[in-house]
Amino acid sequence: MKKIDVLYFIEHPGRELDMAVAIERVLREKFKLSVRIKSLLYESVTTLITYKPRLIITPSTSFAKGSVANIFFDVYGDNISYINLNFEQYISKATEKLKIPTNKNSREYQHQFCWNENFLNLLRGGGIGEHLLKLTGRPHKTLIEKYYIQNRQPIKVDLAKEHSLNQKMNWVFIAMSDGLAFTEEKKIKTFIESGSDSVLTKSSIAYTRKTSLTMLEWLPVVAEKNIDFQFIVRPHPSISVSVYFEYLDRHAQKTPSNIYVTKTDSALQWLAASDLLITDISTLNIDARIMKIPVATIIVDNGPPEHLDTPDLGSNAIKCKTINDLNNVLELVPDGIVDFNIEPKGLEVDAISITAEEIALIAKKTKHLKFNYVRILFSIILNFRRAAGSIIRLFLMKTGLKNLVRSGIHEDYFNGIVLQKKAADIRYKD
Numbered sequence: 514m515k516k517i518d519v520l521y522f523i524e525h526p527g528r529e530l531d532m533a534v535a536i537e538r539v540l541r542e543k544f545k546l547s548v549r550i551k552s553l554l555y556e557s558v559t560t561l562i563t564y565k566p567r568l569i570i571t572p573s574t575s576f577a578k579g580s581v582a583n584i585f586f587d588v589y590g591d592n593i594s595y596i597n598l599n600f601e602q603y604i605s606k607a608t609e610k611l612k613i614p615t616n617k618n619s620r621e622y623q624h625q626f627c628w629n630e631n632f633l634n635l636l637r638g639g640g641i642g643e644h645l646l647k648l649t650g651r652p653h654k655t656l657i658e659k660y661y662i663q664n665r666q667p668i669k670v671d672l673a674k675e676h677s678l679n680q681k682m683n684w685v686f687i688a689m690s691d692g693l694a695f696t697e698e699k700k701i702k703t704f705i706e707s708g709s710d711s712v713l714t715k716s717s718i719a720y721t722r723k724t725s726l727t728m729l730e731w732l733p734v735v736a737e738k739n740i741d742f743q744f745i746v747r748p749h750p751s752i753s754v755s756v757y758f759e760y761l762d763r764h765a766q767k768t769p770s771n772i773y774v775t776k777t778d779s780a781l782q783w784l785a786a787s788d789l790l791i792t793d794i795s796t797l798n799i800d801a802r803i804m805k806i807p808v809a810t811i812i813v814d815n816g817p818p819e820h821l822d823t824p825d826l827g828s829n830a831i832k833c834k835t836i837n838d839l840n841n842v843l844e845l846v847p848d849g850i851v852d853f854n855i856e857p858k859g860l861e862v863d864a865i866s867i868t869a870e871e872i873a874l875i876a877k878k879t880k881h882l883k884f885n886y887v888r889i890l891f892s893i894i895l896n897f898r899r900a901a902g903s904i905i906r907l908f909l910m911k912t913g914l915k916n917l918v919r920s921g922i923h924e925d926y927f928n929g930i931v932l933q934k935k936a937a938d939i940r941y942k943d
Contacts, residue, residue, distance in 0.1 A: 518546040518876050520566040522553040522581050526927045527747075527779050528600065529572055532652045532865075534932065535660075539869035546876055550932060554925050555907045557581045558900045561889055567593055567879040570872065572600045574623065576616040579899025586618055587892035594879045595623040596872065602632040602651075603796045606820040607713030613639030624875060626868065647871045650864030653781070657803045659865075661785040665804070669786035672778060682743045682771075683846050686787035688780060689728055689811070690721040690794050695752050716818045724793035724811045729760040731811075731836045736769040739843050745783050746774045753924075776924040788846050791839070794821045798830060809833050809842045 519540060523529040533550050540546045551560050553571065561584055574597055575582040582595050597619070604612060613636060614620050625641055627633035628651040636646060661668070673680035696718055705711045736744050748757055754774050761768045775783075780797060784790060790801040790808045794817055801808045808830035816832075833839040893900050906918050906926075915923040 514565050515563060516547075516881050517549055517564045517566050519548040519568045519570060519872065520560055520564060520585075521548055521550045521570045522557075522572070522575070523550060524553045524572050524600075525925055526552075527776060527924075530927065530932075531656060531779050531781055535656055535865050536652065536869050536872070539866060540873060543866075544869065544873035544877075546873060552925065552927060553581050554922060555903060555910065557584055557903045558893065559904075559907065561585065561588065561892065565881055567881060568596065568872065568876040569593065570596045570598060572598050574614050574616060574619045576614070576619040576623065579896040582619070582623065583616075584892050584896050584900065586622075587895055588885065588888045589882055591618075591622045592880075592882050594875045595619075596626060596875065597623050598626050598868075599628075599632070601796060602628045603799065605713070605717065607710050607717050609635055610639075611709050612636070614641065624871075626871065628864070649868045649871060650862040652864040652868050653800065654803060655862075655864040655866075657781065657785075657800055659863075661781055662804055665785045668782055672782060672786050675778075676773065676775065678743055678745075678773065682741055683789075684743045684745060684787040685789045685791060685843070685846075686783050687728065687732070687744060687746045687791045688749075688784075688795050688797050689725040689792060690749070695722070695725070695749075695756060713818070713820055717821060720813070720817055720821065721793060723813045726760065727813055728791070728793075728811050729757070729763075731839060732772060733761060733769055734836060735839055735843070736772050738840060740769075740771060742771060742843060742846075744772045745787065746772060747780055747783060748774070748776055789842070791833075792830075793817070807831065807842075807846075809839065811839075 521533055521537065523533050530550075537548045537550055540548050549560070549564065553575065557580075566585070569582055569585050571580075571582050574580075576586070577583060582597075585593070586595070597614070599612065602612070612632070614623065614625070620641060622645075624645050624647055625636050626647050626649050627636065628649065630648070633646055633648055637643070669680050669684070672678065678684075701714065701718060705714060732744065732746070736742070746757060748754060754776055757774045758768065761772070761774075781800060784797060784800055784806065785804060787806065790797060790806055791811065792798060792808065793811050798808050798810075810830040810832055812832045812834045831842055833842060906922070909915060909917050910923065910926045915926070918926075
C-alpha cells in the first residue's frame with residue numbers, strides 16, 4: 514500500500530487531461546507533492562487497494578453511491594480531503610441547480626473550486642459553506658494563453674502526422690452540443706428529477722438536437738463542395754464515433770474523405786490546429802476567441818432559446834442559418850476572417866498556479882491514515898455494482914477486448930504511455 518499525497522481522477526481525457534498534467538507538474542515541481550492521475554471510470558477500485566491518499570480530486574461531485582469520492586469516503590471518511598473541480602461552469606439557467614451538491618458528505622466535506630464569482634455565488638446561494646469555496650480562475654484559459662496560442666502550428670504538424678492528415682489544408686473543427694442532442698429519455702428524466710428545470714431542459718435538448726442533425730445533414734454536401742478543407746468532427750465525450758457515422762451515412766452514399774471523425778487527443782489540441790470552429794452553443798466558443806479563431810454557429814428556426822443565447826455560448830459568433838451561409842464563411846477562411854467580436858473576459862490570473870496552490874494547501878493539512886483492509890472490503894461491498902463495473906471495464910481494456918466496453922466509454926481509457934506523452938507535450942512558462 515503506497516502513501517501518496519493526491520489522487521487526481523479524470524472522467525474524459527479529451528476534456529481534462531491537458532489541464533491535469535499541467536496542474537500535476539506544478540504540484541510536483543513547486544510543492545513537492547506526489548500525485549497520480551487516474552481514470553474515474555476505470556481505476557476507482559484499483560487505486561483504492563493500491564494507494565493511501567491525503568486528497569481525492571474529482572471533476573464533479575462523485576459522491577453518489579459507487580462513485581469515486583464515495584468509495585474513498587467509506588474507507589477514510591472526513592479524515593482525508595476531497596476537491597470537486599466542477600466541470601463545466603459555463604452553464605445555462607436550465608441546469609444550474611444540478612451544479613449545487615445535494616449529497617450530505619459533499620456539502621459538508623468537499624472543497625468546491627470555482628472559475629468565477631458567478632459560479633461561486635451559485636454554490637454560496639445553494640448553502641455551500643464559505644470555508645469550502647475556492648475562487649481559482651479557469652485553468653483552461655491559462656493553458657490556452659501560456660501554451661496553446663504559442664504552439665498552434667507545431668500542434669497541427671503533430672496531429673497531421675499522427676492522424677495522416679494534410680497539414681497544408683485549412684482545418685475546420687466541428688464540435689456541436691451533441692451531449693444534449695443525443696441524450697436518452699431516461700437520462701433526461703434523471704436531469705429533471707435532480708432539479709433541472711423541465712421546460713428549459715427540454716427546449717435546450719430540442720434545439721441542440723436540431724442543430725446537430727442539421728450540421729450532419731449539411732456536412733457531406735459542404736465537404737464535397739470544399740475539397741481543399743479538412744473537416745474534423747469531434748463528438749461529445751459521452752457520444753460514440755459510430756453514432757456520427759450512422760447519421761452521416763444517412764445523408765451520403767459515402768462519407769467524403771475530407772471528413773475525419775475522432776475522439777482522440779484533446780478538443781483544445783484540435784481547436785488550436787484549426788482555422789475555424791463550427792458549433793452551436795458550445796463553450797469552446799470561449800476558447801476559440803482567446804486563440805483568435807473565428808467561430809461560426811449553426812442557427813435553426815428563430816435561434817436558440819433565450820437562456821442559451823449568451824456570448825459565452827456563442828451568440829456573438831458568425832451565424833449560419835443556411836448551408837449557403839456556411840459555404841460563404843468557408844470562402845473567407847483562406848484569406849483570414851476578420852472577426853470583430855469581443856473576446857470573453859475572465860479572471861486575469863494564472864489559474865493553473867492558483868489551483869495547484871489551493872490543492873497543496875488542502876493536501877498538506879491532511880495526514881495519512883493507517884491502511885485498513887476491512888474498511889476497504891466494506892467499501893467495495895457497499896458500492897459493489899459500480900466497483901465491479903470499474904474492474905470489468907479495466908480488464909477488458911487491458912486484454913484488448915475494448916469493443917465489449919459500452920460505446921462512448923472505451924475512448925475514455927488512458928494509460929501511463931498516454932500520460933507520459935501528454936506530460937511531455939504540455940509545457941508552459943508559469
